Amino acid sequence: MKWLSDDNLDHLRTIARNPDFSATKYTFVKELGHGGMGTVYLAEDRELDRLVAIKVLNTPEITEDLRNRMVREAQIIARLEHPGIVPVHDVGVLPDGRVFYAMKYVRGSRLDEYAAQHSSLRDRLRKFQAACDAVAFAHAHGVIHRDLKPQNIMIGSFGEVLVLDWGVAKITKKPTTDYTNESVQSVDGSNTSAGTVIGTRDYMSPEQARGEVSQLDERADVYSLGAVLHFLLKDQSRPGKAAQAICAKAMASARDDRYSTASELSADIGRLLDAEPVSAYRENVIEKVGRWVGKNRFLVLLVLAYLLMRIFFIFTSRR
Numbered sequence: 001m002k003w004l005s006d007d008n009l010d011h012l013r014t015i016a017r018n019p020d021f022s023a024t025k026y027t028f029v030k031e032l033g034h035g036g037m038g039t040v041y042l043a044e045d046r047e048l049d050r051l052v053a054i055k056v057l058n059t060p061e062i063t064e065d066l067r068n069r070m071v072r073e074a075q076i077i078a079r080l081e082h083p084g085i086v087p088v089h090d091v092g093v094l095p096d097g098r099v100f101y102a103m104k105y106v107r108g109s110r111l112d113e114y115a116a117q118h119s120s121l122r123d124r125l126r127k128f129q130a131a132c133d134a135v136a137f138a139h140a141h142g143v144i145h146r147d148l149k150p151q152n153i154m155i156g157s158f159g160e161v162l163v164l165d166w167g168v169a170k171i172t173k174k175p176t177t178d179y180t181n182e183s184v185q186s187v188d189g190s191n192t193s194a195g196t197v198i199g200t201r202d203y204m205s206p207e208q209a210r211g212e213v214s215q216l217d218e219r220a221d222v223y224s225l226g227a228v229l230h231f232l233l234k235d236q237s238r239p240g241k242a243a244q245a246i247c248a249k250a251m252a253s254a255r256d257d258r259y260s261t262a263s264e265l266s267a268d269i270g271r272l273l274d275a276e277p278v279s280a281y282r283e284n285v286i287e288k289v290g291r292w293v294g295k296n297r298f299l300v301l302l303v304l305a306y307l308l309m310r311i312f313f314i315f316t317s318r319r
Contacts, residue, residue: 084134130161226250245281
């Protein structure tokens, strides 16, 4: 008997694990990553001569429910046309019956990886605000993400921010646009049974952790965004009281104590970046003066320079 080497065994395992794209217009390149339900591969679109990312159902037990979830995820992303959400190009079925969908291939790094390389709090807050805006857009179209975390936020090679992985999203209402897709409603994630916990432990709201599916609304995502903000602030030596107050308000245990929308959270981050008072924090007089000086530093320096010149001329004129 001839034994296979470890390298040959690894090669055979790779071939067995890789999806069969032979019946599609795509050519397999490599695996990019995998999660609980799907694996994402890099592939080449032979017709358009471009690279795409393809998500494939990664379980050997293919059920109608799993097919519906994959198709539903593709439909959700396809209807959320926003710069902060990766566009879907195609959806189909592989020869082995597994559902796949192709989307734009984004070169970049996850937010947790990006934060490890960029220590500027201001830059982190700008990226966080962009993620809030993408989530707010989804909320306006009746979609709750339910699994927001740094690993599901991508920073592209040009600095663009994209929210990924909408596989456990919940549809709360029909969108107000003209392209409502009834088929999406038929496989709505709101059918998840009560008591089912969906999400990532450190980033899910208390009601989500309790499995209160019917109680989940936009404020569950606001909590998760607050947890993302907490992640971005925790290694900062001086994050600022206002930033910490925004984080605390977003992560309030009671839903009614949080920002009611991701847009409100984004607006407070914008005010913080612009050195304006934020709704989550009441400043004292000293802090107000300090913030005004910080915002008008150039004007203050001009006034001080003028006063120093006046003092200089007064003293020299007396000699």
